[in-house]
Amino acid sequence: MALNVIWPLITFPYISRVLQVDGLGKYNYASSIVSYFALIAALGISTYAMREGAARRNDREELDKFCSQVFTINMLSTILAYALLGCLLATGWLSDYTALILVFSISIFFTTLGTGWVFSIFEDYVYITIRSIIFRVISIFLMFLLVKQPEDLIIYAGITVFATVGTNIVNFICARRYCRIRLVRKMEFKTHIMPILILFASAVASTIYVSSDITILGILKTDYEVGIYSVSARIYSLVKYILAAVLVVSAPRLSMYKAHEKIAEFRALLTKLFDAVTALVLPAATGLFLLSEEIVILISGQSYVEAASSLRLLSIALIFSQYAWLFNQNILVPAKKERIMLVAAVTSAAVNVAANLILIPRWSENAAAFTTIISEIIMMVIGMWYGLKITKFDKGRGKNIASSLLGCAAIVVICMIAKTFLTANVSIIICGIVFSVVAYAAILLALRNSFALQLTDNFRNRIRKS
Numbered sequence: 001m002a003l004n005v006i007w008p009l010i011t012f013p014y015i016s017r018v019l020q021v022d023g024l025g026k027y028n029y030a031s032s033i034v035s036y037f038a039l040i041a042a043l044g045i046s047t048y049a050m051r052e053g054a055a056r057r058n059d060r061e062e063l064d065k066f067c068s069q070v071f072t073i074n075m076l077s078t079i080l081a082y083a084l085l086g087c088l089l090a091t092g093w094l095s096d097y098t099a100l101i102l103v104f105s106i107s108i109f110f111t112t113l114g115t116g117w118v119f120s121i122f123e124d125y126v127y128i129t130i131r132s133i134i135f136r137v138i139s140i141f142l143m144f145l146l147v148k149q150p151e152d153l154i155i156y157a158g159i160t161v162f163a164t165v166g167t168n169i170v171n172f173i174c175a176r177r178y179c180r181i182r183l184v185r186k187m188e189f190k191t192h193i194m195p196i197l198i199l200f201a202s203a204v205a206s207t208i209y210v211s212s213d214i215t216i217l218g219i220l221k222t223d224y225e226v227g228i229y230s231v232s233a234r235i236y237s238l239v240k241y242i243l244a245a246v247l248v249v250s251a252p253r254l255s256m257y258k259a260h261e262k263i264a265e266f267r268a269l270l271t272k273l274f275d276a277v278t279a280l281v282l283p284a285a286t287g288l289f290l291l292s293e294e295i296v297i298l299i300s301g302q303s304y305v306e307a308a309s310s311l312r313l314l315s316i317a318l319i320f321s322q323y324a325w326l327f328n329q330n331i332l333v334p335a336k337k338e339r340i341m342l343v344a345a346v347t348s349a350a351v352n353v354a355a356n357l358i359l360i361p362r363w364s365e366n367a368a369a370f371t372t373i374i375s376e377i378i379m380m381v382i383g384m385w386y387g388l389k390i391t392k393f394d395k396g397r398g399k400n401i402a403s404s405l406l407g408c409a410a411i412v413v414i415c416m417i418a419k420t421f422l423t424a425n426v427s428i429i430i431c432g433i434v435f436s437v438v439a440y441a442a443i444l445l446a447l448r449n450s451f452a453l454q455l456t457d458n459f460r461n462r463i464r465k466s
Contacts, residue, residue: 010140012234015147015156016300023150025227027157029218030100032211034085034108039207041081041108044199045074046117048192051333053121054252055259064180069187071115073196078112103157107164114168118175123252127174135166198338205345206379208353213368216356221364229365231296231304232311236372239288240321243280247273247325251333258334263391266334271394273326275451278397278404281322283440286408288315290415291432294425306365313369320376327383335390344382348375396450403447407440414439 016024049070056063085105089098119127139159147156175181214233218226250273257266288295292315293308300307332341352375359367418432444452 011143013299013301015143016231016304018147018149019153019156020150021227021303022223023153023227024230025218025223025225026097027100027153028214028230028233029223029226030094030097030157031104032214032218033094033097034101034104035207035211037081037085037105038108038111039200039203040084041074041078041112042200042203043074043077044196044201044203045070045077046120047199047203047329047333048196049117050120050252051255051336053117054255057121057256060179063178067115067118067179067181068184069192071181072183072187073192074112074115075183078109081108099154100157103154103161107161110165110168114171115175115181116168116171118178118181119171120252122178123249124178131167131170131174135163138166139163195336195338198342199333202338202342202345205342205349208349210372210375212349212353213356213360213371216353216360217365217368220357220360225364228304228307229310229368231300231307232292232314232365232369235288235295235299235311236314236318239284240318243277243284243318243322244325246276247322247330251330254330255334267391267394270326270330270391271397272451272454273330274393274397275400275449275454277322277326278401279444279449279451281319282404282408283411283436285315285318286411287415287432287436288318290412290419291429294419294428297425298429310365310369313366314372317369317373317376320373320380324376324379324383327387328379331387331390332383337386337390340386341383344379347382348378351375351378399447400449400451403444403449406447407443410439410443411436 019027049067053063053066056066082105085101088094089101094101139162142159142162143156146152146159214226214229217229250269254266254269257263257269289312292311293305296304296307296311328341328344332338352371355371355374356368359371363370414435415432418428418435422428422431441452445456
């Protein structure tokens with residue numbers, strides 16, 4: 001997860017300047033098209049395999065059987081995805097983007113081959129990190145060496161695909177130490193297919209409300225607007241996945257607790273996750289809103305400054321997205337309530353697409369950001385409504401929320417002072433972040449915020465052990 005953060009921090013400032021607004025818009029539009037077919041290939045299998053595999057990981061024979069069946073289904077869905085993509089390209093509708101789409105599509109097969117969900121089942125994040133570092137470093141080196149001008153767009157696309165291909169080839173080889181995966185003829189379709197299709201439908205709906213803004217923006221507007229919005233969307237996604245890291249790595253353990261009816265452990269971990277989300281997302285969204293213009297200019301340059309307004313809107317969506325993730329992925333999925341998540345995702349997607357079609361012609365990228373807020377709110381409300389029927393959090397959450405809000409008030413004051421007395425973007429960002437972190441942490445500790453106290457205790461214990 002950290003590498004997914006570091007990678008764009010290194011590459012995006014460089015590539016957004018080299019490709020320029022139109023080139024970046026073309027790159028992201030082609031990528032958004034391929035993402036739909038990648039979704040068909042994925043078929044919701046990763047989430048299903050992680051949840052069900054976590055319950056089987058102590059039985060090697062049963063795990064081998066399960067993983068082989070899931071892998072076979074995944075290969076069939078990949079073939080279908082390529083067939084549908086070929087039909088779309090044959091129409092000639094996307095002739096200006098054909099080369100880019102073909103390059104991006106290579107990653108579809110290798111993602112299926114890589115069976116990354118195996119390593120999530122066993123929570124082997126050390127391997128994932130080492131593997132990713134190697135191929136990311138190689139890709140960064142190739143990018144700086146080969147991508148020098150806007151005409152190198154295809155080369156850059158190939159480099160990004162190389163990182164995916166390399167990591168997944170290594171995945172396929174190393175997965176053998178956990179289970180033996182092969183193509184099989186006999187499969188328990190009735191057991192697997194319904195939950196897979198429900199999760200797939202949820203993933204489709206989620207992808208629509210996440211990616212339809214860029215797709216519709218590209219259809220109704222130009223590559224320029226897509227390029228501007230791509231900057232704010234990339235920053236939003238970057239912060240979103242940083243904050244969601246703890247939720248992602250906790251999902252397999254929550255599934256295991258739920259599968260073995262360890263209700264107390266399930267509730268305790270969810271309570272900790274809720275406190276973590278509250279303590280992290282509120283200050284992050286506040287700082288991102290206040291420093292949006294400075295961050296955009298620092299990352300992509302003055303030519304992308306228009307992205308600041310849509311980034312401010314997306315910073316609001318950030319809050320709802322994290323709670324939506326918690327209630328849907330960390331409660332409903334482990335509890336096998338994917339049908340409810342499907343309803344939430346379909347509702348969000350329908351509202352998002354309709355709102356985009358109505359608002360984008362007038363407000364362009366700002367409309368796309370606004371519809372994201374609406375979609376995330378819908379996902380959060382539905383997930384919370386049903387999630388809290390499955391489990392409750394421990395008492396005392398209101399105190400933690402209040403301390404975080406008070407800390408955010410301090411962040412507002414600090415950032416406004418920095419913007420008033422400093423002129424350089426870098427100085428504003430550095431001072432705003434450093435002093436905000438110090439003030440926020442001090443307030444949380446002074447008010448006995450449980451998340452802050454737990455972090456402090458963990459830090460002290462590590463020092464004593466060392």
